[in-house]
Amino acid sequence: MDTQNLTYVGKDIPRIDLKDKAYGKVRYTNDESKPGTLSAALHISTHAHARLKHVDVNEALKSPGVHAVITGEDFPYQVGPLLGDRPPIAYKKVRYYGEPIAVVVADQEHQAKYAAGLIKVEYEPLPVLQSPREAIKKEAPLIHENMKDYTVMVKGVHSVPNTNIANLTKIRKGDMKTGWKESDITVEEKFSFKPADHAALETRVSRAEILKDGHVYIYSATQGPFYVQKLLSECFNIEPGKISVETPLVGGAFGGKGCVQLEFIVYLASRAVGGRMVSLVNTREEDLISSPVHIGLEANVKLGATKNGKLKAASYEFYFNTGGYSDMGAGMSKAGAVDCTGPYKIDHVHCDSYCVYTNMPYATSFRGFGHPELTFVMERAMDLLAEKLAIDPIELRLMNAIKPGDTTPTQTHLNSSNIGDVSSCLRRIKELINWSEGQSTTTQDGKVRTKGITSFWKTSSTPPNATAGVILIFNIDGSVNLNSAAIEHGQGTKTVLAQILAEKLQMDMKKIHVTMEVNTKYDPHQWKTVASSTTYLAGRAVMAAAEDAIFQLKQIGAVALKCLPADVVVGNGKVYIKDSPEFYVNIKDVAVGYKFPNGNSIGGLIIGGGSHIVRHLTPLDPETGYGKPGPQWTVGAQAIEVEYDPQEYTYKIIKAATVLDAGKVINPNAAIGQMRGGMYLGLSWASRETFMFNEEGRVLNPQFRSYDILRASEVPEYLVDFIETPLVDGPYGARGIGEYGVIGMAGALSNSLSIASGSSLNQLPLTPEFIWESVEGRND
Amino acid sequence: MLNQVVKLTINGIEKEVYVRNAETLIHTLRHELGLMGAKPACNNGDCGACTVLVDGLPLNSCHTLTVENENRSITTIEGLTDTTIQERFIKNWAIQCGYCTPGFVLNSYALIETEPDADDATIDEWLDSNICRCTGYQEIKQTVKEVIQMRGTNE
């Protein structure tokens, strides 16, 4: 399979950022400070839905060290990435518990926090909506009364004024009547889960400074420095070139740092104090509830199949719970629709995917972008169908696995490049989890061991013009600096980009210096570091930049070697003659200009530049969903083995397995780490993570001691393997892989526990109490 | 008096800091002493990202007032150099975003020093103090086990 004969790609190259991390040398956004920086603190809402009758800031203004207090009145406009629906600071009303109402700027952080506590807010409580199914009803109170006036920021967002629907995506493929007619058997089920969180360990943090000449400096823990630049520019009407955004390494993101939130607030705060540098650091509590969260979902699914198990029709209603504001929720509801069927060939598909406002913390992208959510729903339904048909769950999936030649729900034609090999993933996972020993076994002490399976897919859902650039600058020693705006938030992207460059230049990794920090002033534009798109976008940009540099090196090298550029090759730190490698010139001697023995010089600096943009993507047709949502589909299969105690309704997760079609694994260790980490995040979410709300919509567990997280003693053994079906235009055939480990976990865990408990478990998280309740309820 | 001078030994060097009584140790380390290795993440003793060693024992530096630590000897990640555990964290890819790493490294270091024969249950007990959201913990657990084994064979 590996006929490419590669030196650096596909190898376990050590990660370039680990040493500094192990020694505590790495600087994250909040580790930098500048003397004279002021601190900001939030006053957040204690109501989930209320009119703000009065916000009294007088006491706060008089408090020691305070410079300014700002409220929604200071900027009564709506912002948002897709739909402009959110004032950066609540204006006239609050729509979720924890929403920022006022911001205090003071000399010291404790002074700002103390003063924030002195702000008095008079609320007029409004009815609280906690379920999207409830919120979509005609008689439901409106959370956004003026939705019709909101600006649609990105084409393809279809809000429905005078409802709580921020976006509606419709998929109409084939003919449902035919589909149901051809189906001998149907299953229908409802699913639900409430919002949870990313809970990255580094809380969100931003600083802003506004210079007298109008330049704005933002320092922020973000996945999209250029996105921050774009949104601030649009929102505050500042030329993008005058906004510089700097992001060092990021302490975990998982999609949660793709949202622009604190940056707006801290800009307003700096503006209120004459442009002085102001810092705003989320507390854990604020990071969990004031800042955006992991989306919730309520869903109805109906599948139809022949008695032999061939899927014929599928119908979905997704009610994504986007909370008080739509942010990326409107994008995730679309992504969920686009891939609603999972990696199966179904000719007749109907899907209405709603992004629904509720009075819960608002949602932004979460690793997998709508896919862990839809996959939980679809894969549970697949298991119910398998049960009804009495077909082995893996066989059912194999029988229906989507292939080149088939079309997706949005009718994109699949070919041997743009879709991975679902069947191979399923067959390999079957071996990995030792399926043949039986899906369910009993241990000697009366526990039940069961296995659950899922297969999944995902396309990137990037905007049709998502792009990334790379600049290569050579040093006098012939080494090269790699500059790109890809954010390193733990995934190892900088190492992977360096490997691609090393391969392309045939240059020792030690000679490649990757700038870890990102600064929009020096680094070329990149859309964001999200959507498992960086290896593809920035990777292709690296290749283009390397080609550019090679072209220049050959031009100068050929002159030095007295031949034509076509006669020379670049590699091993040299430009050498193809058929006589003993004739060469060192890159260090041409990188900053070549000097002849007599002193004459030619060339100058070698600066390689390159970029890549996604091609041929189209917005979806609003009535049918017809369109091309992403460049390719990465596919995979996952399995879980649990040991369940039928007496106590408790369980241990024994094994978690992933087989992913990675196209080409650039760095096996990095890829395995991504899969394990993804499985962990997915299992933690599926088994325990959720916000708990009281009747008034107050979040009861905004701390790690009550927001349950899977701990070290509770993790399973992870098994990981890869299939490699190259993506023709991916760098060395690579597909995006970063998010995928998380996608099938909830489905696989619920499938295994449903078998173990004998009760169909269609809600998350899968706590012992929920299982107990389901089983007891069924027995009653 | 709401503030006072506190004597601390930081990574082997005696320091005097003038702090608010209400100040937690993490704040003093980061803002008075410029030691950014201890990471704030929950400020509530729940996640271990700010772990430091106080007289050799791991403590959440967010959950202790600086004034409580008068005359104590404090080791931060900046004070650990070239230890086997750090080398193995790197080798085993037990690090992704790195934000939890100083806490995990210090806790693991203290574990190995205090319980050189730690069994799996003890390792789990110690490591349950720290949250990592990136790795899934397998590499971290494996690293600690490996170093314990290496020490066992060396003796």
Added chain:
Amino acid sequence: MINFDFEYCKPKTWAEAIKQYNNYRSQNKQVMYVAGATEFISRARMDEVNPEVIIDIKEIQECRVIHQQNSELIIGAAVTLTNVADSNVFPLLTKVVKQIATKTERNKITIGGNLMSNLPYKEGILPFLLADSKIVIATDKGLEKRSILQVFTDSINLRDGEFIVQIITDIEIIKQPFFTEKRTKQSSVNYPILTSAAIKVDGLTRVAFSGLCPYPFRLQQIENLVNDPSVKGEKRIQKIMKQLPAPIVEDMHATQKYRAFVFERIVSKIIEQMEAVS
């Protein structure tokens, strides 16, 4: 971050602590004792407490001891849960405290702090309730020894200015066979929906629970039933359920119904296991 300021005292003797307390109180100041100070920091940063003075008792010699004297085990209030567990002087207590918070936090949390916690759990008290321990209290009039069963109702009732110096337990009792189990919503690091503890003394099982009701409890009526083999299985559990000191808690960790289910399971387990030991 604690956003208000306070004075901080670290007395060397219990008498000095009492003196400082009274002195500040006479100036009308809000004073609080702390030992591990973990709960204080958590509550202070959420503005749930805001004392003007805190008195840290962890340097008081009597509060730091952990030793046996004659037939008594003495544990200082400022001994950390880690030290309680590592010394393993009271195996049931060791197991109970190891179920609290995390290992790193237990390096800081003290047994006295756990007993005086504002949270409803105070799991550390269960072994002492079972052992009929005595607590030594620093008061205006000197050190006083009181029975824990007398001072404990829904919490340990101390008068203004008093603090716990030590807990004293009969060493015969600490050697007895025991049982303890903590059950949480899901992750082991979380508050208990139920922590149970039992010990068998002179052929009779003593039981105490935390997390089920708004406060920990040990009740004679329940123990009578636990030790009454004439009432069988299910029925015995049902009778025990009727003897609870307060309604079962319903909160974000568990519903009332589920807590009751867990309680029933654990009680059966206790009866079964304790009947098996002689």
